[in-house]
Amino acid sequence: LVQPAERRPRDHEKPQEDPGDSETKGHHERNDFMAPPVSGLWELRSRRGEMRSRMELLLMETQARVCRALAQLDGAAAFSVDSWERQEGGGGISCVLQDGDIFEKAGVNVSVVFGHLSEEAAQQMRSRGKALKAKDGKLPFCAMGVSSVIHPKNPHVPTIHFNYRYFEIEEADGSKQWWFGGGTDLTPTYLNQEDAVHFHKTLKEACDKHGPELYPKYKKWCDNYFYIKHRGERRGIGGIFFDDLDSPSKEEVFQFVQSCAEAIVPCYIPIVKKHCHDSFTPEEKLWQQLRRGRYVEFNLVYDRGTKFGLATPGSRIESILMSLPLTARWEYMHTPPENSKEAEILEVLRNPKDWVH
Amino acid sequence: LVQPAERRPRDHEKPQEDPGDSETKGHHERNDFMAPPVSGLWELRSRRGEMRSRMELLLMETQARVCRALAQLDGAAAFSVDSWERQEGGGGISCVLQDGDIFEKAGVNVSVVFGHLSEEAAQQMRSRGKALKAKDGKLPFCAMGVSSVIHPKNPHVPTIHFNYRYFEIEEADGSKQWWFGGGTDLTPTYLNQEDAVHFHKTLKEACDKHGPELYPKYKKWCDNYFYIKHRGERRGIGGIFFDDLDSPSKEEVFQFVQSCAEAIVPCYIPIVKKHCHDSFTPEEKLWQQLRRGRYVEFNLVYDRGTKFGLATPGSRIESILMSLPLTARWEYMHTPPENSKEAEILEVLRNPKDWVH
Numbered sequence: 084l085v086q087p088a089e090r091r092p093r094d095h096e097k098p099q100e101d102p103g104d105s106e107t108k109g110h111h112e113r114n115d116f117m118a119p120p121v122s123g124l125w126e127l128r129s130r131r132g133e134m135r136s137r138m139e140l141l142l143m144e145t146q147a148r149v150c151r152a153l154a155q156l157d158g159a160a161a162f163s164v165d166s167w168e169r170q171e172g173g174g175g176i177s178c179v180l181q182d183g184d185i186f187e188k189a190g191v192n193v194s195v196v197f198g199h200l201s202e203e204a205a206q207q208m209r210s211r212g213k214a215l216k217a218k219d220g221k222l223p224f225c226a227m228g229v230s231s232v233i234h235p236k237n238p239h240v241p242t243i244h245f246n247y248r249y250f251e252i253e254e255a256d257g258s259k260q261w262w263f264g265g266g267t268d269l270t271p272t273y274l275n276q277e278d279a280v281h282f283h284k285t286l287k288e289a290c291d292k293h294g295p296e297l298y299p300k301y302k303k304w305c306d307n308y309f310y311i312k313h314r315g316e317r318r319g320i321g322g323i324f325f326d327d328l329d330s331p332s333k334e335e336v337f338q339f340v341q342s343c344a345e346a347i348v349p350c351y352i353p354i355v356k357k358h359c360h361d362s363f364t365p366e367e368k369l370w371q372q373l374r375r376g377r378y379v380e381f382n383l384v385y386d387r388g389t390k391f392g393l394a395t396p397g398s399r400i401e402s403i404l405m406s407l408p409l410t411a412r413w414e415y416m417h418t419p420p421e422n423s424k425e426a427e428i429l430e431v432l433r434n435p436k437d438w439v440h
Numbered sequence: 441l442v443q444p445a446e447r448r449p450r451d452h453e454k455p456q457e458d459p460g461d462s463e464t465k466g467h468h469e470r471n472d473f474m475a476p477p478v479s480g481l482w483e484l485r486s487r488r489g490e491m492r493s494r495m496e497l498l499l500m501e502t503q504a505r506v507c508r509a510l511a512q513l514d515g516a517a518a519f520s521v522d523s524w525e526r527q528e529g530g531g532g533i534s535c536v537l538q539d540g541d542i543f544e545k546a547g548v549n550v551s552v553v554f555g556h557l558s559e560e561a562a563q564q565m566r567s568r569g570k571a572l573k574a575k576d577g578k579l580p581f582c583a584m585g586v587s588s589v590i591h592p593k594n595p596h597v598p599t600i601h602f603n604y605r606y607f608e609i610e611e612a613d614g615s616k617q618w619w620f621g622g623g624t625d626l627t628p629t630y631l632n633q634e635d636a637v638h639f640h641k642t643l644k645e646a647c648d649k650h651g652p653e654l655y656p657k658y659k660k661w662c663d664n665y666f667y668i669k670h671r672g673e674r675r676g677i678g679g680i681f682f683d684d685l686d687s688p689s690k691e692e693v694f695q696f697v698q699s700c701a702e703a704i705v706p707c708y709i710p711i712v713k714k715h716c717h718d719s720f721t722p723e724e725k726l727w728q729q730l731r732r733g734r735y736v737e738f739n740l741v742y743d744r745g746t747k748f749g750l751a752t753p754g755s756r757i758e759s760i761l762m763s764l765p766l767t768a769r770w771e772y773m774h775t776p777p778e779n780s781k782e783a784e785i786l787e788v789l790r791n792p793k794d795w796v797h
Binding site for chain 1: 520522534536538545547669670671729733736737740741747750757758761762764765766767768769770771772773
């Protein structure tokens, strides 16, 4: 159902240029996206006041900013860029860097899909408390997001995941329901207190600009969400996570999401720079591989986005499963010795800590 | 909820001896189980006429027979044996060989659990067409099975999986519902026609003793069950699979299951012996690792037993996830070249073949 996309003719015919107000933030980056946006620059320009356009530009900027920072650091490998179309409406841009000097596998996906909500999806949303009134049984929707997992080679450099998304549904009376979701979280192989504090502090600062209650609430939500129930462990040391965000206003939530997206590079890249040349032992690499196994368990067994994607006809499997590590390992009954560095991180995964106050 | 079990006092006090009729088949093997049976040899002896006892002995015999054959072949590594108890009733014996000369990871588990069915589990069974009438809301049950996954190191030796199980539920009027399930299937990294035919032919011969319709039916069921929907691929080249088997009679189904269990060693061991010293290239090892990734995808996303186990409080996670390979790999957009050996097996995984007629 998914076809490899050519670049859209619309974009071929015209040079890529700034579709928005040239005084808005991020203007200088808009000439430098990883690929032409799904909606086309001309359309984004003509609808520059709409949230769909503003969010799509934020997604494209975020993708480009993160990919550039990672590629520059890695030096050895470049991002491959695949634009793809979804037959039912929309498409995406998948950027993947594989087997670099620093990064084992780094993927940054943008997708912008639209069409009519399936009855199953509508029911699922209603069960989450959304009263959706369909017109002639149809619910036009638009869903867009940027999603990324970065797995470094060195076991002293943590894995990061982030995802920011926007959803719009048109109801029978023409009114629109909308909400934002997202988050950024860190999965280290070994605990480094200083890194954990830096990561959470950077996220907290981004949140605090929009209200002091946000970071504590979304930090907790993150710990609850990334939980590998059958292991009694969190996937990592958390970060922030939120969903169904539709107040106080569209503008305010967008500003908040923008702050979060802008915090990705500063919360992560300094940690990579600090540790990417650390020496490590074969035992440390092995522990990293076992933790990668847990990452796979979370993503395939629990992650809502992955499960939803795998169950959705027409979704692009390679983009969804880009989140899986290049390599992973499962040993029967592996238990780290007491008081080891391996036991130290396990303790934190079992009992999440507050890193900043 | 699960405790590492000491051997039961009952078994400590008495020497392990034949609990059954010494003229029955398999008698010579009963002194040589991997560990004392969950129900205790004395109890099995005193209830030798009951299906629960006969099946538990078959499971123990099968575990011992397979483990012995594998350990003898491997030479380098031995099986570790863990007996465990389930607080709610019953327990199991997990035998795992890891990092041997021939086998990367080989697990053979027996579990025998009993207690009362949860309302959720009862509903699930009712949805599968079973009319279960509970007494005072309680449904006593007993579930037992042997389950195994063998991952060899050499990419020219296929992975095998088998599972044979028996279920009993007591209804309000004291009558018992019962059924058997099981199967044996093969997952090669590369296609070897001769091996595929040998494997299926051996299974077919075991089935044919009990009716000519069984092999074709269960071969097809196997192809349908081990389907990685999001990839459009089967996990392997199939074998046999069946569930909810409760006719023509308990005795006849048991005899059939026994034939299947006895076919495990002859359908697999000759293939291991034939290829375990085959030379292989790094590229072949890499393709094996990518296929291992698919194995993980099936087991974590689709396999009913794994999903049920992970969601069941008190289940032994290490025994359930023993099925995962020691190592696995995921590459973004990996596509084998046309007419390659890798494309050859993919073709068979996408369009299952009939190996014997």
